Amino acid sequence: MTTRAAAFACALSLAGCSGVQSALDPAGGDALRIYWLTLIMTLGGTLIFLLVTGVLLYAIFAPPERRAWLGGRRTIVVGGLAFPIVVLSGLLPYGLIVMRDTDVPMPGALQVEVIGEQYWWRVKYPEEGGKSEFSTANELIVPVGSPVTVTVTSADVIHSFWIPNLGGKIDMIPGRINRLSFTAERPGIYRGVCAEFCGDQHARMAFDVVALERTAFEAWRAAQEKPAREPDLPFLSRGRALFRAAGCGSCHVVRGTEADGAFGPDLTHVGSRRTIGAGQFPNNIGTLAGWIANTQHIKPGVRMPSYGSFTGEELRSLAAYLESLK
Numbered sequence: 001m002t003t004r005a006a007a008f009a010c011a012l013s014l015a016g017c018s019g020v021q022s023a024l025d026p027a028g029g030d031a032l033r034i035y036w037l038t039l040i041m042t043l044g045g046t047l048i049f050l051l052v053t054g055v056l057l058y059a060i061f062a063p064p065e066r067r068a069w070l071g072g073r074r075t076i077v078v079g080g081l082a083f084p085i086v087v088l089s090g091l092l093p094y095g096l097i098v099m100r101d102t103d104v105p106m107p108g109a110l111q112v113e114v115i116g117e118q119y120w121w122r123v124k125y126p127e128e129g130g131k132s133e134f135s136t137a138n139e140l141i142v143p144v145g146s147p148v149t150v151t152v153t154s155a156d157v158i159h160s161f162w163i164p165n166l167g168g169k170i171d172m173i174p175g176r177i178n179r180l181s182f183t184a185e186r187p188g189i190y191r192g193v194c195a196e197f198c199g200d201q202h203a204r205m206a207f208d209v210v211a212l213e214r215t216a217f218e219a220w221r222a223a224q225e226k227p228a229r230e231p232d233l234p235f236l237s238r239g240r241a242l243f244r245a246a247g248c249g250s251c252h253v254v255r256g257t258e259a260d261g262a263f264g265p266d267l268t269h270v271g272s273r274r275t276i277g278a279g280q281f282p283n284n285i286g287t288l289a290g291w292i293a294n295t296q297h298i299k300p301g302v303r304m305p306s307y308g309s310f311t312g313e314e315l316r317s318l319a320a321y322l323e324s325l326k
C-alpha cells in the first residue's frame with residue numbers, strides 16, 4: 001500500500017482516532033485494508049439503515065393512497081430481493097479479497113515467537129543467519145518496511161495478540177501454533193494488547209511495538225544477543241547480590257549470571273525496555289522498586305509475589321541494578 005494511500009486514510013480518520021493503539025490510524029498495508037473494510041461496511045450499513053428507517057416511517061405516517069406503492073409487487077422484488085442480492089454479492093467478494101490479501105506470509109520475513117502468559121508476553125527471536133536467539137518480554141521490535149511473521153501460542157489460557165495499528169487479531173491457544181504476518185510501514189511506537197479475556201489482569205496485558213529503521217533494528221538485535229552487563233558501581237553490585245539472595249534467579253533469566261529461571265520474563269536487558277509490568281509503567285528505578293515491593297497490589301493475580309520485606313535502600317539498589325541492565 002502506498003504512503004499516499006496511507007496518508008489519505010489518516011486524513012480521513014477523525015481527530016482523536018489516531019494514536020499508538022488505534023485501528024483507525026493504520027501504519028501498514030494490512031491495517032489499511034482492514035481500515036477500509038471497516039469504513040465501507042460501516043458507511044454502507046449506516047446508509048441502508050437510514051434508507052430502511054425512512055421507508056418504514058413513510059409506511060407508517062404517509063396517507064394510505066400515497067404509500068400504496070410500498071405493497072406493490074415491484075417494490076418487493078426490487079427492494080426486498082434484488083437490492084440485498086446485489087449489495088451482498090458485492091460485499092462478500094470484497095471481504096474475501098481483503099482476507100486473501102492480508103496476513104500473507106512473505107519470503108524472508110523476520111520470524112518472532114510470542115507466547116501469551118498470565119499476564120505478559122514472552123517474546124523470542126529465534127536464531128537466524130548466524131545471529132543467536134534471545135528472549136525478551138512485553139516488547140516487539142521490528143524493522144520498518146520488512147515483513148514480520150509472528151508465531152503465537154499460549155502457556156496457560158487463551159489470549160489474543162492484537163496490534164491495532166498494524167493488522168488483525170490472532171488467537172493464542174495452548175497447544176496450538178498460529179501465525180500472523182504484517183509489515184510496519186511507518187516508523188514509530190505502537191501498542192499491542194490482549195484481545196481475549198484471559199483472567200483478572202486481562203486489561204493490563206499490553207506490549208510495546210517499536211518499528212525501527214533497519215540499522216537501528218540490527219543494533220538493537222546485536223545488543224540483545226549479548227549477556228547482561230556487569231555492575232560497575234558498588235551500589236549496583238549490591239543490587240545484584242540482593243537479586244541473588246532473594247532468589248529472583250529461580251524465576252528470571254539474566255544471561256551471563258547464574259540466574260536461569262524460565263518461569264518469568266527474561267531480565268537480561270530489562271533496563272532497555274520502555275515499560276514494565278506488560279505496558280503498565282514507564283521503566284525507571286522508581287517504578288521498578290514500586291513493582292518489586294507491591295506486585296500483588298498493582299496487578300493482583302499475577303504469578304510474582306510482592307517482595308515487601310526489602311528496606312528502601314535495598315529496593316533502590318535492586319531496582320538500580322535492573323535498570324542498569326540495558
Ligand code: CUA
Pocket residue numbers: 116117119158159160194195196197198199201202203205
Ligand atoms: Cu491475555 Cu487477555
